[in-house]
Amino acid sequence: MVKKLTALLLAAALVGGVLSGCGEDAVVSEPTASMPAAQSGAQIPQTPVEQDGADLSISIGPEPLSLDPALSGCADTDAYCNAVFEGLYRRDAQGEVVLGQAETASVSKDGLTWTFQLRQDAKWSDGQPVQAEDFVYAWQRNCMLEDAPERQLFAYLKNGAALLAGSLQDATQLGVRAVDSHTLEVTLAAPCSFLSTLLLRPIFMPLRRDAVEKDKNWDRNTSTYLTNGPLQLKSWSHKESLVFVRSDTYYDASEVTTRQVTCLLSEDDAARLTSYDASELSYITPLPANDSNMRKRGDLLLQNQQAVACLQFATGSGPLADSRVRRALSLAIDRDTLAVSQTSMRYTALEALVPAGFSDAAQGSDFRTAGGSYFSAKADDYVTNLTEANRLLDEAGYQDRSKLGTLTITNVTDTLAETMSNAIAAMWQDKLGITCKVEKKSNKDYQSAVQAGKVQVTFTVLRADYDNAAALLMDFSQYSGANVAGFQDAQYESLLEQARTAPDTKTQYAALHKAEQYLMEQMPVAPLFVAPHTALATATTTGAAVSPSGVLSLAYLQSGAL
Numbered sequence: 001m002v003k004k005l006t007a008l009l010l011a012a013a014l015v016g017g018v019l020s021g022c023g024e025d026a027v028v029s030e031p032t033a034s035m036p037a038a039q040s041g042a043q044i045p046q047t048p049v050e051q052d053g054a055d056l057s058i059s060i061g062p063e064p065l066s067l068d069p070a071l072s073g074c075a076d077t078d079a080y081c082n083a084v085f086e087g088l089y090r091r092d093a094q095g096e097v098v099l100g101q102a103e104t105a106s107v108s109k110d111g112l113t114w115t116f117q118l119r120q121d122a123k124w125s126d127g128q129p130v131q132a133e134d135f136v137y138a139w140q141r142n143c144m145l146e147d148a149p150e151r152q153l154f155a156y157l158k159n160g161a162a163l164l165a166g167s168l169q170d171a172t173q174l175g176v177r178a179v180d181s182h183t184l185e186v187t188l189a190a191p192c193s194f195l196s197t198l199l200l201r202p203i204f205m206p207l208r209r210d211a212v213e214k215d216k217n218w219d220r221n222t223s224t225y226l227t228n229g230p231l232q233l234k235s236w237s238h239k240e241s242l243v244f245v246r247s248d249t250y251y252d253a254s255e256v257t258t259r260q261v262t263c264l265l266s267e268d269d270a271a272r273l274t275s276y277d278a279s280e281l282s283y284i285t286p287l288p289a290n291d292s293n294m295r296k297r298g299d300l301l302l303q304n305q306q307a308v309a310c311l312q313f314a315t316g317s318g319p320l321a322d323s324r325v326r327r328a329l330s331l332a333i334d335r336d337t338l339a340v341s342q343t344s345m346r347y348t349a350l351e352a353l354v355p356a357g358f359s360d361a362a363q364g365s366d367f368r369t370a371g372g373s374y375f376s377a378k379a380d381d382y383v384t385n386l387t388e389a390n391r392l393l394d395e396a397g398y399q400d401r402s403k404l405g406t407l408t409i410t411n412v413t414d415t416l417a418e419t420m421s422n423a424i425a426a427m428w429q430d431k432l433g434i435t436c437k438v439e440k441k442s443n444k445d446y447q448s449a450v451q452a453g454k455v456q457v458t459f460t461v462l463r464a465d466y467d468n469a470a471a472l473l474m475d476f477s478q479y480s481g482a483n484v485a486g487f488q489d490a491q492y493e494s495l496l497e498q499a500r501t502a503p504d505t506k507t508q509y510a511a512l513h514k515a516e517q518y519l520m521e522q523m524p525v526a527p528l529f530v531a532p533h534t535a536l537a538t539a540t541t542t543g544a545a546v547s548p549s550g551v552l553s554l555a556y557l558q559s560g561a562l
Contacts, residue, residue, distance in 0.1 A: 055259055055260040055261070055262075055559065056258075056260075056261050056262070056282045056283065056541065056557055056558075056559050057261075057262045057263075057264060057280065057281050057282060058261060058262070058263055058264070058281055058282055058283040058284065058557070059263065059264040059265070059266055059272045059275065059276075059281055059283075059284050060075070060076045060079060060263060060283075060284070060285050060552060061074075061075070061076025061077070061263075061265070061266075061267070062076075062265050062266055062267035062443060063238065063239045063265045063267075064076070064077050064080065064242075064265075065443075065444075065447075066219050066220070067080055067081065067084075067219045067220070067225065067233070067236075068219040069081040069085050069202035069203060069205045069207075070138070070141070070142040070145055070148045070202070070203050070207075071145075071147065071148060071149065072149075072150075072202040072203070073149030073150055073481050073482065074463075075285075075463070075549070075550045075551050075552070077202075078202060078549075078551040079551050079552045079553070079554055080242065080244075080263070080554075081202040081205065082202065082229070082551060082553065082554070082555075083229055083230065083231040083244050083553075083554040083555055084225075084227035084228075084229040084231055084232060084233055084244065084247075085202065085205040085206070085227050085228060085229045086100045086101050086205065086228055086229045086230070087100055087101060087135075087199055087200060087201075087202075087204050087205040087206070088100055088101055088102040088105070088116050088135070088184070088199050088204070089102070089196050089197075089199050089200050090200070091200070091545070091547060091553060093255070093257070093543065093545065093553075093555075093556045094545070095545050095546075095547065095553075097196050097197055097200065101118055101119055101122045101130055101206065101228065102116040102117065102118055102119070102184075103117050103118065103119045103120075104116070104117040105117075110191070111188070111190075111191030111192075112158075112187060112188050112190070112191065113185065113186070113187050113188075114185070114186040114187075114188070114195065115179070115183065115184070115185050115186075116132075116183070116184040116185075116186065117182060117183055118130060118131070118132060118182040118183070118184065119251055120182065121251040122228065122251055123228065123249040123250075123251065124208060124226050124227070124228050124249065125225075125226055125227050125228065125232050125247060125249055126226055126249075127249055128208075129181075130206060130228050131178070131181045131182065132178035132179065132180065132181060132182060132183055132184040133178045133181070133209075134206035134207060134208060134209075135176065135178075135184050135204075135206045136176050136177060136178050136184070137206075137207060137208075137209045137212075138204075138205065138206050138207035139154070139157075139174060139176045139204065140171040140172060140174055140176070141171070141207065141212070142154070142203050142204075143160065143163055143164070143171055143174055144163065144171050147481075148203060148481070149480065149481020149482065150201055150203045150465075150480070150481065151164065151203065151479055151480075151481075152164065152474055152477040152479040152480045153198060153201060153203060153204075153474070154174065155189070155477075155479075155496075155497075155500055156188060156189060156190075156192055156195075156198060156500060157174055157175040157176065157186065157187065157188060157189060158174070158175030158187040158188060158189050159173045159174055159175060159189075160174060160175065160189060161189065161497060161500075164479045175187030175188060175189070189500060189501055190500060190501040190502065190503070193468075193505075194466050194467045194468045197465075197466040197467045198466045200465075200466070201465055201466070205228075206228060208226045211224055211225075211226040220236065221236075222234065222235060222236060227247075228249075228250075229247065229250065229555075230246070230247055230250045230252070230253070230256045230258075230555040231244040231245060231246060231247055231250075231256070231258065231261075231554060231555055232244065232245055232246075232247045234260070239265060240264070240265060241262055241263060241264050241265060242262070242263040242265065243260065243261070243262045243263075244258070244260070244261050244263070244554060245259065245260045246258060246259055246260070256555050256556070257543055257555070257556050257557070257558050258543075258554060258555050258556060258557045258558065261554050261557055263554075264281065267412070267413045267414070267443065268413065269286060269287060269288040269289075269414070269415045270288055270415070272284045272287075273287065273288055273291070273536075276536055279538075282537065282538050282540070282541045282557075282559060283535060283536070283537045283538070283541050283544055283552075283557070284535060284536050285533070285534065285535035285536075285552070286414070286416070286534065286535075287534050287535065287536065288415045289415045289416035289419050289420075290415055290419050294534070295346070297536065299536050299537060299538065299539070300534065300535075300536060301533075301534065301535045301536065301537055301544070301546075302532055302533075302534055303532060303533045303534075303546055303550075304357070304532060304533075304548070305463070305530075305531065305532050305533035305546075305548065305549065305550040306357075306463055306464035306465075306471070306548045306549045306550075307461050307462065307463045307464070307530065307531040307532070307533070307549070307550055308350065308353065308354075308355060308461065308462045308464075308472060308527055308528075308529075308530060308531065309347070309416070309420065309459070309460075309461050309527075309528045309529050309530075309531045310353075310459075310460060310461075310462060310525050310526055310527045310528050311329075311330075311333075311409075311424065311457055311458070311459055311460075311525070311526040311528065312457070312458050312460055312483075312484045312485040312524060312525050312526075313326045313329070313456070313457055313485055313523070313524055313525070313526070314453065314455060314456050314457070314485055314486060315485050315486060315487050315488075315522075315524050316453060316486055318405075318456075319396075319398065319403075319404045319405070320456060320457070322396050323521065323522050323523055324392040324393070324395055324396040325392070325393065325396050325398070325404070326522075326523040326524065326526070327389075327392055327521075327523045328388075328389040328390070328392040328393045328396075328432070329389070329407075329428065329432075329457075329526065330375070330523055330526035331375060331385040331386070331388055331389040331392070332385065332386060332389040332427055332428055332431050332432050333424055333427060333526060333528065334379070334382050334427055335349035335350065335377035335528055335529060336349055336377055336378065336379040336382070337379075337423070338420060338423060338424070338528055338529060339377075339528070339529040347529035347530055347531060347532070348529055348530045349377035349528070349529050350377060350527040350528060350529055350530060351373035351374060351375055351376060351377050351527075352368065352371060352372075352373060352374045352516060352520060352527060353472055353473070353516055353519060353520065353525065353527045354367050354368060354371070354469045354472050354473070354516060355368060355530045356368040356369070358464075358467075358468065358469045359467075360509050361505045361506045361508070361509040361510075367469045367509070367512070367513075370509075370513070371513050371516060371517075374516075374517070374520040375520075386431050386432075389431075389432060390432065393432065401432065401433040401434050401435075402435070404434055404435075405435070406435045406436065406437060407425075407428065407434055407435070407436045407437075407456060407457060408436070408437050408438075408439060408456050408457065409421040409424065409425055409436065409437070409438045409439070409456070409457045409458065409459065410439050410440075410441060410446065410449060410454075410455045410456070410457070410458050411438070411439075411440050411441070411446070411458055411459050412440065412441060412442070412443045412446045413440050413441075413442065413443070414440075414459075416459075416461075416531075417440075417459040418438070418440060420459050420528065421438045421459050422438050425437065425438050450484055453486065455484065458484055460482070460484055461531050462475050462482055462525075463549040463550060464548075464549060465549045467548075469509075469512050469516070470496070470499055470500070470512055473496065473499075473512060473515050473516060473519065474496060476492065476519060476524060476525065477492075477493060477496055478493065483524075485524040485525060487522070487524035487525075489518075489522065491518060492515060492518055492519065492522070495511055495514050495515035495518060496511075496515055498511035498514075499511035499512045499515060533546055533550040535552075540559050541557065541558070541559055542557075542558045542559075543556035543557045543558045544557060
């Protein structure tokens, strides 16, 4: 049966790699008060195959380009890296953030210096102890990797911003050092209230210098892939499957409920669904966006997710270099139609980048409520939005719309991206008289096009991977891999820096609001709607814990099939 399933998914997987080592829509992805909590109805009875106790077969994405945690930036590769690596913190079986490789954590009175005592029983998969130097090596290395999609996060550490900007070249000056073999000292640029969730990101996981520097393909071969997490990579049949098994060297192995999980690789949502309905998979995500029956299924899992679906505009040259053109294109999108009638999930339309659900400076306050709206997504206001959109295009010198040329929306293979892009292209053609086309590429070709600056417009999903509105706003730092638009703006970087180094919470949030306002004025990104996490799971599948940013924990999956 596995051979049958592999054959079905292989055709989709063959289209290529992933952006920045990620799978599926290569972009990526928030809690929102308008979405229901995680829920599932009565399950459709199915009998997963190739399962014995805790063994399962699932599918959550296509072939990864890499399993180097420094190169992870989307939900599928995050799930794989979280399974085999562990940082100072981790999520437990209940989804709570707890200490991981660190046994204790203490902070100085000024909030700048954190001291972590590592567990004495933390080991690598070859049995060697995890040491503080493994964290130091990884962080210094990863901060300097230009293709690391989340290297902007090192700006929270002392000297991190200077290293990113190139004004400081010596990575040993980054705010991390090994006091001794089991004591790690981390120095921040400013106090950070969300440090524990920030350090969950794979880019902050430890690495063994000897393994990484011995073989440039260390992360693509099980014989060289040294890891320290709850699972180990048993096999990687490229473009077919990844197989993970419980690690015998993990300090908390008795609490790991997954014995073996096979992840079939595919970027075809429809093929994934077909295999699931044939009882060949126990859990799948993402789902086809254009399946009108999806919400009626009893096995649908729907969960709040810190994710924003959006369009990104190339800002470097041509008509899209003009912020007036970008704002016009954004206003001409009927978000109400996109969020409701164009999807099977009835998403919540957005009127700013950061959705509801993020705290603000005052206790109990909401960032979105405090910041208000930057445009209207209401159906009744669409005509007014179109009037302003046409005015902006005229003002920018495009009274003759043909001067804009043909706008091309380029995406990876993904039904949500394709459905939304086709609908938006039709709106621009019908309402603004602009010639548009939509094209899809394999993930590998998409990556090449982005790096070459040959993508005009693209549909992406941004995830807030830590508990602060900055998680989304930092995606448009010039150092972020999520910044597909290539947006580079000194004023915006300055506002982000003000927020990161703010002496108090009130000042921090004031800077974040100014940053969002400036971003919405420049409009390199047009927020569309909140995208909840959706998945299908069989009645016998348990332990499918998903983080607020949509990352599945593989270590606690179980099947009731015996």
